[in-house]
Amino acid sequence: MQVAASMIILSLPLKSLNQSLLFHHTLHHRYHRFFPSFSLINTKPGIKLSLMATISSNNPDSNPNSNNKGGAFTTIKERVTFQKEIKKSKFIAIAGPVSDERSAQSFLSEVRDPKATHNCWAYKVGDQFRSNDDGEPSGTAGKPILSAIDSSGIDRVMVVVIRYFGGIKLGTGGLVRAYGGVAAECLRNAPTCLVKSKVPMGLEIPYDLLGVLYHQLQSFQAEDIKQDYDTGKDGVTMVTCKVDFDRLQSLEEAIRVSCSRDIAFFKR
Known part of the structure; x- marks a missing residue:
């Protein structure tokens, strides 16, 4: 399992509970649009702001109903094969x-295998799906x-089950169990990944670096840019902006290099 979390350490000593609550409220009011879930933990000498973590897992059984929520879906990383003999077949x-019908075909x-x-x-x-009994x-x-x-x-996936008849008929129920069973076992063994089409991110930056920042955002085709x-x-x-999931890390690195300063990134 891989866990990616974002946080920022704020060196702002607070002298009272009231100040702490006021500070928490101010941060939530300012950034709740971008960070819907966070908590403040009092530390000495400062405060730690912990943001919601994004979790991806190689186990397809973890949160299997999370497909296509918030622009995210789980798919398999590579081609996987599973073989089983059932009553000599x-x-x-x-x-x-x-990715689409054309790639599926x-x-x-x-x-x-034309010989099968x-x-x-x-x-x-x-929301698109097709199946064939051949x-x-x-x-x-x-x-099945x-x-x-x-x-x-799992989404954005195709499963082909090839059968070589072994001389013993399985019957309707036996066929359903055989085809559904080997397909399920194949997917259970497949390495998976969580894909986010667009990921929200943000950063605090000095005015004098806005030109440099916007150049990088345009180069990485960031969308919905706001100040x-x-x-x-x-x-x-x-x-704040939204960027392709697979470009996020490269964009962060490019911004750090071009700005030549420590930049606090916020993301979820």
């Missing part, structure tokens, strides 16, 4: 990440595979 499940053409008895499949991309009795292959995908909580001059600090403004 060989079943091979192959799962891979897909491309994935199918890559992994399907059946190449059954299903995929899910957001000659098996209706509803005994494609739908799709059900396994739904149950896993807040009510920071309580002379010559300092708060800039």
Whole structure:
């Protein structure tokens, strides 16, 4: 499990509980739009402001119903294969990440075996999904595979289950259990990652560095850029924006290098 959290240490000694509560209220009022959850912990000589952590896990069973909330979804990192023999029939499940119908069809053409008895499949991309029984009795292959995908909580994924018939018929129930079972086991073994399409971030920066900052934000295609001059600090403004999840770290590094100063970043 990987946990990414953001925090800033404020060296502001407080002499009373009333001052502490007032300070907490001021920070919450100023930044609650960007940081909906945080807590203040009194320390000596200062205060630690701890912001909400963002958690990603390689375990598909953790929070499986969190797909597509807040622009985030869980998908698999790479192609995964699982094989099992059931009553002399060989079943091979192959799962891979897909982004749309076109990439799903491309994935199918890559992994399907024309020599196999059946190449059954299903995929899910957001609210779009399709499945195919490829000659098996209706509803005994494609739908169980799709059900396994739904149950896993994984999105942007396709599972192809290849069957080589071994001479023993499984029956309707046996086929449902076989196709759904190998698909579920394949996804259970797959390494996953949490993907956020756009991540909110912000930073406090001196006025004289705004030009440098905006150049970097434009270079990394940041969106929804806003400024807040009510920071309580002379010559300092708060800039918030949204940036692609996979560009966030590179943007932070570029800002630090170009500004040549210690910059406090806020993110969730």
